Amino acid sequence: MYILAPSLLAADFNILGKQIKETEEAGAEYLHIDVMDGIFVPSISFGMPLIKSIRETSSQFFDVHLMIINPERYIKEFMECGADGITFHLEAVEEPGKVIEQIHAAGGRAAVSVKPGTSIEMVYPYLSEIEMVLVMSVEPGFGGQPFMPEAYGRIRQLRDYIDEKGYPVKIEVDGGVGKKNVREVIGAGADICVAGSAVFKKRSISDNISQFMKAFGEKEDK
Ligand code: DX5
Ligand code: ZN
Secondary structure, eight states: OOEEEEBGGGSOGGGHHHHHHHHHHTTOOEEEEEEEBSSSSSOBOOOHHHHHHHHTTOOSEEEEEEESSOGGGTHHHHHHTTOSEEEEEGGGOSOHHHHHHHHHHTTOEEEEEEOTTSOGGGGGGGTTTOSEEEEESSOTTOSSOOOOTHHHHHHHHHHHHHHHHTOOOEEEEESSOOTTTHHHHHHHTOSEEEESHHHHSSSOHHHHHHHHHHHHHHHHHO
């Protein structure tokens, strides 16, 4: 079962609630929520008040991607305002094991990520403790960037390692994923695709999402 996680960053904030509903009705089971602090990444996005507010409109899985330094300061708060799962960056913490424990203690699903320039093998020591790895296919910080083809090799390498060891860990891919490359992305081993621009821009949200659902369905039927 493949899952689509529309990235809120690309939404129209004037009509945010309406757009979130559209993604849910079109079959997106997750909502990807990018939190940026202007330090770990150059940009600043949104935080707890927004998550708390949209929690009232949506029953999707809130997949919170923390691009902030020292995320251990806020794990409990993000969980309390409605996160279902939290992803943090290994580059942003000193003791990843402790952050994973914090997420689990608060009832969340824990995931780790690394930037494209960091070896994917950095996540290996945590695979027995986490539920998901987020593979970045762009430099984190902004939506609308082109997919970095080097990510395919990283996804495949991680998929093979996870399967070989038998870990029940999902792979999510984030950045530049759209209808043109979604088949290659899931073909390389992704379970969950994040998509911002490809969901919220150009055509209608439901048309955009149906393209992803079609690609997922074809792969599932194989
Ligand atoms: C980038 C974010 C992504 C981004 C994806 O730092 O983590 O989630 O919003 O947007 P697109 O799909 O437009 O690349
Ligand atoms: Zn993200």
